[in-house]
Amino acid sequence: xxxxxxxxxxxxxxxxxxxxxxxxxxxxxxLLKLYNERMELVHQVGEVKNTTGAPIYRPEREQAILNRLKxxxxxxxxxxxxxxxxxxxxxxxxxxELPEGVAYLGPEASFTHQAAESxxxxxxxxxxxxxxxxxxxEVKKGTAKFGVIPIENSSNGIVSDxxxxxxEYDLKIIAEVCLDVHMAFATVSDDITKITKIYSKDxxxxxxxxxxxDLGLDEIEHIPVESTVKAAKLALKxxxxxxxxxxxxxxxxxxxxxFNNVEDDTNNRTRFFIISxxxxxxxxxxxxxxxxxxxxxxxxxxxxxxxxxxAHVNLTKIKSHxxxxxxxxxxxxxxxxxxxxxxxxxxxxxxxxxxxGSYVKEIDDI
Numbered sequence: 001x002x003x004x005x006x007x008x009x010x011x012x013x014x015x016x017x018x019x020x021x022x023x024x025x026x027x028x029x030x031l032l033k034l035y036n037e038r039m040e041l042v043h044q045v046g047e048v049k050n051t052t053g054a055p056i057y058r059p060e061r062e063q064a065i066l067n068r069l070k071x072x073x074x075x076x077x078x079x080x081x082x083x084x085x086x087x088x089x090x091x092x093x094x095x096x097e098l099p100e101g102v103a104y105l106g107p108e109a110s111f112t113h114q115a116a117e118s119x120x121x122x123x124x125x126x127x128x129x130x131x132x133x134x135x136x137x138e139v140k141k142g143t144a145k146f147g148v149i150p151i152e153n154s155s156n157g158i159v160s161d162x163x164x165x166x167x168e169y170d171l172k173i174i175a176e177v178c179l180d181v182h183m184a185f186a187t188v189s190d191d192i193t194k195i196t197k198i199y200s201k202d203x204x205x206x207x208x209x210x211x212x213x214d215l216g217l218d219e220i221e222h223i224p225v226e227s228t229v230k231a232a233k234l235a236l237k238x239x240x241x242x243x244x245x246x247x248x249x250x251x252x253x254x255x256x257x258x259f260n261n262v263e264d265d266t267n268n269r270t271r272f273f274i275i276s277x278x279x280x281x282x283x284x285x286x287x288x289x290x291x292x293x294x295x296x297x298x299x300x301x302x303x304x305x306x307x308x309x310x311a312h313v314n315l316t317k318i319k320s321h322x323x324x325x326x327x328x329x330x331x332x333x334x335x336x337x338x339x340x341x342x343x344x345x346x347x348x349x350x351x352x353x354x355x356x357g358s359y360v361k362e363i364d365d366i
Protein backbone atom coordinates (compact mmCIF):
# COMPACT_ATOMS: atom_id res chain seq x y z
CA UNK A 1 0.00 0.00 0.00
CA UNK A 2 2.80 2.42 0.84
CA UNK A 3 4.41 1.72 -2.58
CA UNK A 4 1.22 2.76 -4.41
CA UNK A 5 0.94 5.87 -2.24
CA UNK A 6 4.54 6.71 -3.05
CA UNK A 7 3.88 6.28 -6.80
CA UNK A 8 0.75 8.44 -6.61
CA UNK A 9 2.67 11.11 -4.74
CA UNK A 10 5.40 11.15 -7.41
CA UNK A 11 2.75 11.41 -10.15
CA UNK A 12 1.16 14.36 -8.33
CA UNK A 13 4.58 15.99 -8.06
CA UNK A 14 5.29 15.38 -11.74
CA UNK A 15 1.94 16.90 -12.68
CA UNK A 16 2.65 19.88 -10.49
CA UNK A 17 6.07 20.29 -12.11
CA UNK A 18 4.48 20.09 -15.58
CA UNK A 19 1.93 22.68 -14.58
CA UNK A 20 4.63 25.00 -13.30
CA UNK A 21 6.59 24.58 -16.53
CA UNK A 22 3.47 25.35 -18.53
CA UNK A 23 3.02 28.55 -16.58
CA UNK A 24 6.65 29.49 -17.20
CA UNK A 25 6.20 28.80 -20.92
CA UNK A 26 3.13 31.01 -20.99
CA UNK A 27 5.01 33.82 -19.25
CA UNK A 28 7.90 33.46 -21.71
CA UNK A 29 5.43 33.73 -24.60
CA UNK A 30 3.96 36.87 -23.08
CA LEU A 31 7.44 38.31 -22.46
CA LEU A 32 8.41 37.74 -26.08
CA LYS A 33 5.33 39.61 -27.24
CA LEU A 34 6.00 42.46 -24.82
CA TYR A 35 9.67 42.63 -25.82
CA ASN A 36 8.69 43.00 -29.47
CA GLU A 37 6.12 45.65 -28.60
CA ARG A 38 8.80 47.54 -26.67
CA MET A 39 11.24 47.26 -29.57
CA GLU A 40 8.63 48.72 -31.90
CA LEU A 41 8.19 51.70 -29.60
CA VAL A 42 11.97 52.09 -29.37
CA HIS A 43 12.06 52.11 -33.17
CA GLN A 44 9.56 54.96 -33.19
CA VAL A 45 11.64 56.86 -30.62
CA GLY A 46 14.66 56.32 -32.84
CA GLU A 47 12.86 57.83 -35.83
CA VAL A 48 12.06 60.93 -33.78
CA LYS A 49 15.69 61.15 -32.61
CA ASN A 50 16.92 60.87 -36.19
CA THR A 51 14.98 64.01 -37.11
CA THR A 52 16.54 65.96 -34.23
CA GLY A 53 20.03 64.44 -34.24
CA ALA A 54 19.67 63.32 -30.62
CA PRO A 55 21.94 60.44 -29.49
CA ILE A 56 20.50 56.95 -29.20
CA TYR A 57 22.28 56.23 -25.91
CA ARG A 58 21.00 58.36 -23.02
CA PRO A 59 22.51 57.12 -19.74
CA GLU A 60 20.39 59.45 -17.61
CA ARG A 61 17.17 58.13 -19.21
CA GLU A 62 18.23 54.51 -18.65
CA GLN A 63 19.09 55.27 -15.02
CA ALA A 64 15.69 56.88 -14.50
CA ILE A 65 14.00 53.73 -15.81
CA LEU A 66 16.09 51.50 -13.54
CA ASN A 67 15.36 53.67 -10.50
CA ARG A 68 11.62 53.57 -11.23
CA LEU A 69 11.61 49.79 -11.64
CA LYS A 70 13.59 49.22 -8.45
CA UNK A 71 11.24 51.44 -6.47
CA UNK A 72 8.24 49.41 -7.70
CA UNK A 73 9.82 46.00 -7.28
CA UNK A 74 8.03 43.73 -4.79
CA UNK A 75 9.35 40.38 -5.99
CA UNK A 76 12.45 38.23 -5.73
CA UNK A 77 14.58 40.24 -8.16
CA UNK A 78 17.42 42.12 -6.49
CA UNK A 79 18.52 45.56 -7.64
CA UNK A 80 21.57 43.97 -9.26
CA UNK A 81 19.35 41.49 -11.11
CA UNK A 82 17.13 44.30 -12.39
CA UNK A 83 20.24 46.14 -13.62
CA UNK A 84 21.52 43.02 -15.40
CA UNK A 85 18.22 42.20 -17.11
CA UNK A 86 17.27 45.67 -18.23
CA UNK A 87 20.73 46.97 -19.16
CA UNK A 88 21.05 44.05 -21.56
CA UNK A 89 17.61 44.81 -22.99
CA UNK A 90 18.56 48.48 -23.42
CA UNK A 91 21.70 47.38 -25.28
CA UNK A 92 19.72 45.05 -27.57
CA UNK A 93 17.30 47.85 -28.36
CA UNK A 94 20.09 50.30 -29.20
CA UNK A 95 21.80 47.82 -31.48
CA UNK A 96 18.61 46.97 -33.33
CA GLU A 97 17.96 50.67 -33.82
CA LEU A 98 21.43 51.95 -34.66
CA PRO A 99 24.46 49.69 -34.17
CA GLU A 100 27.29 51.86 -32.87
CA GLY A 101 30.88 50.84 -32.19
CA VAL A 102 32.43 50.78 -28.74
CA ALA A 103 36.20 51.24 -28.55
CA TYR A 104 37.91 50.13 -25.36
CA LEU A 105 41.40 49.69 -23.98
CA GLY A 106 42.04 46.11 -25.03
CA PRO A 107 42.64 43.33 -25.41
CA GLU A 108 39.52 41.18 -25.23
CA ALA A 109 38.64 40.02 -21.69
CA SER A 110 40.50 42.93 -20.09
CA PHE A 111 38.85 44.70 -17.17
CA THR A 112 38.04 47.60 -19.52
CA HIS A 113 36.27 45.14 -21.83
CA GLN A 114 34.24 43.90 -18.88
CA ALA A 115 33.37 47.49 -17.95
CA ALA A 116 32.23 48.14 -21.53
CA GLU A 117 30.04 45.04 -21.61
CA SER A 118 28.43 46.01 -18.31
CA UNK A 119 26.99 49.10 -20.05
CA UNK A 120 26.67 48.09 -23.68
CA UNK A 121 25.75 44.40 -23.40
CA UNK A 122 26.91 41.38 -25.36
CA UNK A 123 25.53 42.42 -28.76
CA UNK A 124 27.49 45.64 -29.29
CA UNK A 125 30.27 45.94 -31.85
CA UNK A 126 33.43 46.12 -29.75
CA UNK A 127 36.77 47.43 -30.96
CA UNK A 128 39.81 46.62 -28.76
CA UNK A 129 42.43 49.38 -28.94
CA UNK A 130 46.01 49.02 -27.74
CA UNK A 131 46.33 52.39 -25.98
CA UNK A 132 44.27 55.03 -24.20
CA UNK A 133 45.21 57.75 -26.74
CA UNK A 134 44.13 55.31 -29.45
CA UNK A 135 40.66 55.00 -27.91
CA UNK A 136 40.29 58.79 -27.91
CA UNK A 137 41.50 59.04 -31.52
CA GLU A 138 39.02 56.45 -32.80
CA VAL A 139 36.07 58.08 -31.03
CA LYS A 140 37.15 61.50 -32.32
CA LYS A 141 37.41 60.13 -35.89
CA GLY A 142 34.01 58.49 -35.63
CA THR A 143 35.33 54.93 -36.00
CA ALA A 144 33.50 54.27 -32.72
CA LYS A 145 30.67 56.22 -31.14
CA PHE A 146 31.82 55.43 -27.60
CA GLY A 147 35.12 54.86 -25.83
CA VAL A 148 35.78 53.11 -22.52
CA ILE A 149 38.98 53.86 -20.60
CA PRO A 150 40.19 53.54 -17.00
CA ILE A 151 40.44 56.74 -14.96
CA GLU A 152 41.62 55.50 -11.55
CA ASN A 153 42.36 52.47 -9.42
CA SER A 154 41.89 52.34 -5.66
CA SER A 155 45.44 51.00 -5.20
CA ASN A 156 47.35 52.84 -7.93
CA GLY A 157 45.55 56.16 -8.27
CA ILE A 158 44.77 58.30 -11.32
CA VAL A 159 45.61 57.09 -14.84
CA SER A 160 47.81 59.81 -16.32
CA ASP A 161 47.15 58.91 -19.97
CA UNK A 162 43.43 59.39 -19.46
CA UNK A 163 43.87 62.82 -17.87
CA UNK A 164 46.21 63.88 -20.68
CA UNK A 165 43.72 62.77 -23.35
CA UNK A 166 40.77 64.42 -21.60
CA UNK A 167 42.80 67.61 -21.74
CA GLU A 168 43.77 67.16 -25.40
CA TYR A 169 40.52 65.95 -26.98
CA ASP A 170 37.16 67.72 -27.11
CA LEU A 171 35.15 64.67 -26.04
CA LYS A 172 32.73 64.34 -23.15
CA ILE A 173 32.43 61.94 -20.25
CA ILE A 174 28.91 60.52 -20.48
CA ALA A 175 29.04 57.74 -17.87
CA GLU A 176 31.19 56.10 -15.22
CA VAL A 177 31.56 52.42 -14.35
CA CYS A 178 33.20 50.91 -11.27
CA LEU A 179 34.41 47.30 -11.20
CA ASP A 180 35.85 45.16 -8.45
CA VAL A 181 39.27 44.00 -9.66
CA HIS A 182 40.02 40.39 -8.84
CA MET A 183 43.00 38.38 -10.06
CA ALA A 184 43.34 34.64 -10.51
CA PHE A 185 46.42 32.42 -10.46
CA ALA A 186 46.14 30.10 -13.46
CA THR A 187 48.39 27.37 -14.81
CA VAL A 188 48.22 24.03 -16.62
CA SER A 189 50.54 22.54 -13.99
CA ASP A 190 49.13 20.43 -11.17
CA ASP A 191 52.25 20.98 -9.09
CA ILE A 192 52.90 24.60 -8.07
CA THR A 193 56.45 23.74 -6.98
CA LYS A 194 57.32 23.17 -10.64
CA ILE A 195 56.34 26.72 -11.64
CA THR A 196 59.47 28.62 -12.69
CA LYS A 197 57.94 31.76 -14.21
CA ILE A 198 54.82 33.90 -13.95
CA TYR A 199 53.43 36.16 -16.66
CA SER A 200 51.31 39.24 -16.00
CA LYS A 201 51.15 43.01 -16.33
CA ASP A 202 53.88 44.66 -14.28
CA UNK A 203 51.37 46.29 -11.94
CA UNK A 204 49.72 42.95 -11.10
CA UNK A 205 52.82 41.52 -9.43
CA UNK A 206 52.72 44.29 -6.85
CA UNK A 207 48.96 43.88 -6.35
CA UNK A 208 49.43 40.16 -5.59
CA UNK A 209 52.69 40.41 -3.64
CA UNK A 210 51.46 38.77 -0.40
CA UNK A 211 49.96 35.80 -2.23
CA UNK A 212 53.21 35.24 -4.13
CA UNK A 213 55.21 35.43 -0.91
CA ASP A 214 52.92 33.04 0.94
CA LEU A 215 53.27 30.39 -1.77
CA GLY A 216 57.01 30.92 -2.22
CA LEU A 217 56.53 32.33 -5.71
CA ASP A 218 58.03 35.74 -5.03
CA GLU A 219 61.58 34.75 -6.01
CA ILE A 220 60.91 32.94 -9.28
CA GLU A 221 60.97 34.80 -12.61
CA HIS A 222 58.23 37.42 -13.00
CA ILE A 223 57.81 38.34 -16.65
CA PRO A 224 55.87 41.56 -17.40
CA VAL A 225 53.76 41.50 -20.59
CA GLU A 226 51.47 44.11 -22.13
CA SER A 227 48.23 42.51 -20.94
CA THR A 228 46.94 39.87 -18.56
CA VAL A 229 45.19 38.23 -21.51
CA LYS A 230 48.54 37.70 -23.21
CA ALA A 231 49.84 36.35 -19.91
CA ALA A 232 47.14 33.67 -19.97
CA LYS A 233 47.96 32.73 -23.57
CA LEU A 234 51.67 32.38 -22.79
CA ALA A 235 51.05 30.33 -19.63
CA LEU A 236 48.83 27.93 -21.58
CA LYS A 237 51.81 26.90 -23.73
CA UNK A 238 54.21 26.17 -20.88
CA UNK A 239 53.72 23.66 -18.06
CA UNK A 240 56.33 25.48 -15.97
CA UNK A 241 54.56 28.83 -16.28
CA UNK A 242 51.58 30.52 -14.63
CA UNK A 243 49.62 33.70 -15.16
CA UNK A 244 48.16 36.35 -12.88
CA UNK A 245 45.06 37.41 -14.78
CA UNK A 246 41.31 38.02 -14.49
CA UNK A 247 39.31 34.81 -14.26
CA UNK A 248 37.53 35.66 -17.51
CA UNK A 249 40.89 35.84 -19.34
CA UNK A 250 41.86 32.41 -18.05
CA UNK A 251 38.49 30.93 -19.04
CA UNK A 252 38.64 32.53 -22.48
CA UNK A 253 41.95 30.73 -23.10
CA UNK A 254 40.96 27.46 -21.38
CA UNK A 255 43.70 27.97 -18.80
CA UNK A 256 42.89 26.15 -15.53
CA UNK A 257 42.43 28.44 -12.52
CA UNK A 258 44.18 27.21 -9.39
CA PHE A 259 43.38 30.10 -7.06
CA ASN A 260 40.85 32.94 -7.26
CA ASN A 261 41.01 36.41 -5.69
CA VAL A 262 44.76 36.40 -5.09
CA GLU A 263 45.10 40.19 -4.91
CA ASP A 264 46.35 41.71 -1.64
CA ASP A 265 43.56 44.28 -1.43
CA THR A 266 40.19 42.54 -1.55
CA ASN A 267 38.56 45.94 -2.01
CA ASN A 268 40.64 46.74 -5.10
CA ARG A 269 38.46 48.62 -7.58
CA THR A 270 38.91 50.40 -10.88
CA ARG A 271 36.76 53.22 -12.16
CA PHE A 272 36.19 53.74 -15.87
CA PHE A 273 34.85 56.58 -18.00
CA ILE A 274 32.67 56.24 -21.08
CA ILE A 275 33.39 59.03 -23.55
CA SER A 276 31.51 60.25 -26.60
CA UNK A 277 30.68 63.41 -28.55
CA UNK A 278 27.52 64.58 -26.77
CA UNK A 279 26.45 65.90 -23.38
CA UNK A 280 23.93 64.39 -20.97
CA UNK A 281 20.82 66.02 -19.66
CA UNK A 282 20.43 66.18 -15.89
CA UNK A 283 19.29 63.01 -14.13
CA UNK A 284 18.90 64.52 -10.66
CA UNK A 285 21.75 62.33 -9.38
CA UNK A 286 24.81 63.52 -11.26
CA UNK A 287 28.52 64.02 -10.95
CA UNK A 288 30.61 66.52 -12.94
CA UNK A 289 34.32 66.34 -13.77
CA UNK A 290 36.56 69.33 -14.53
CA UNK A 291 40.12 70.14 -15.45
CA UNK A 292 41.21 73.39 -13.85
CA UNK A 293 44.15 75.64 -14.69
CA UNK A 294 44.56 78.42 -12.15
CA UNK A 295 46.76 81.49 -12.27
CA UNK A 296 50.03 81.18 -10.39
CA UNK A 297 49.00 83.51 -7.58
CA UNK A 298 48.76 82.99 -3.81
CA UNK A 299 45.29 81.85 -2.77
CA UNK A 300 43.99 81.13 -6.30
CA UNK A 301 43.01 77.54 -5.46
CA UNK A 302 41.43 78.53 -2.13
CA UNK A 303 39.38 81.28 -3.79
CA UNK A 304 38.24 78.86 -6.50
CA UNK A 305 37.18 76.22 -3.98
CA UNK A 306 35.44 78.76 -1.75
CA UNK A 307 32.95 79.49 -4.54
CA UNK A 308 31.82 75.86 -4.42
CA UNK A 309 31.62 75.88 -0.64
CA UNK A 310 29.48 79.01 -0.62
CA ALA A 311 27.10 77.39 -3.12
CA HIS A 312 26.96 74.23 -0.94
CA VAL A 313 28.41 72.07 -3.73
CA ASN A 314 29.96 68.82 -2.50
CA LEU A 315 33.47 68.44 -3.96
CA THR A 316 34.37 64.74 -4.05
CA LYS A 317 37.81 64.78 -5.65
CA ILE A 318 40.72 67.19 -6.03
CA LYS A 319 43.86 65.78 -7.64
CA SER A 320 46.82 67.73 -8.98
CA HIS A 321 48.37 66.54 -12.22
CA UNK A 322 51.21 67.63 -14.50
CA UNK A 323 50.42 68.03 -18.22
CA UNK A 324 53.37 69.06 -20.38
CA UNK A 325 55.10 70.62 -17.40
CA UNK A 326 52.00 72.57 -16.31
CA UNK A 327 50.16 71.87 -13.07
CA UNK A 328 46.41 71.32 -13.44
CA UNK A 329 43.70 70.04 -11.11
CA UNK A 330 41.26 67.20 -11.76
CA UNK A 331 38.15 68.11 -9.77
CA UNK A 332 34.81 66.37 -9.34
CA UNK A 333 31.62 67.40 -7.57
CA UNK A 334 28.06 66.26 -7.04
CA UNK A 335 25.63 67.93 -9.41
CA UNK A 336 25.11 68.72 -13.08
CA UNK A 337 26.88 71.53 -14.89
CA UNK A 338 23.49 73.06 -15.76
CA UNK A 339 22.15 73.07 -12.19
CA UNK A 340 21.09 76.60 -11.27
CA UNK A 341 23.41 76.89 -8.25
CA UNK A 342 26.39 75.52 -10.23
CA UNK A 343 26.18 77.39 -13.54
CA UNK A 344 27.25 80.77 -12.06
CA UNK A 345 30.43 79.23 -10.63
CA UNK A 346 31.40 77.63 -13.92
CA UNK A 347 30.60 80.82 -15.80
CA UNK A 348 32.72 82.88 -13.41
CA UNK A 349 35.75 80.62 -13.96
CA UNK A 350 35.14 79.70 -17.61
CA UNK A 351 38.62 80.89 -18.58
CA UNK A 352 40.22 78.53 -16.08
CA UNK A 353 38.22 75.32 -16.47
CA UNK A 354 37.43 72.66 -19.01
CA UNK A 355 34.13 70.87 -18.33
CA UNK A 356 34.75 67.21 -19.06
CA GLY A 357 31.16 66.15 -18.62
CA SER A 358 28.20 65.62 -16.31
CA TYR A 359 26.92 62.07 -15.94
CA VAL A 360 24.87 59.79 -13.70
CA LYS A 361 26.72 59.22 -10.41
CA GLU A 362 27.35 55.54 -9.75
CA ILE A 363 29.64 55.94 -6.72
CA ASP A 364 30.91 58.75 -4.52
CA ASP A 365 34.53 57.66 -4.78
CA ILE A 366 36.62 54.50 -4.92
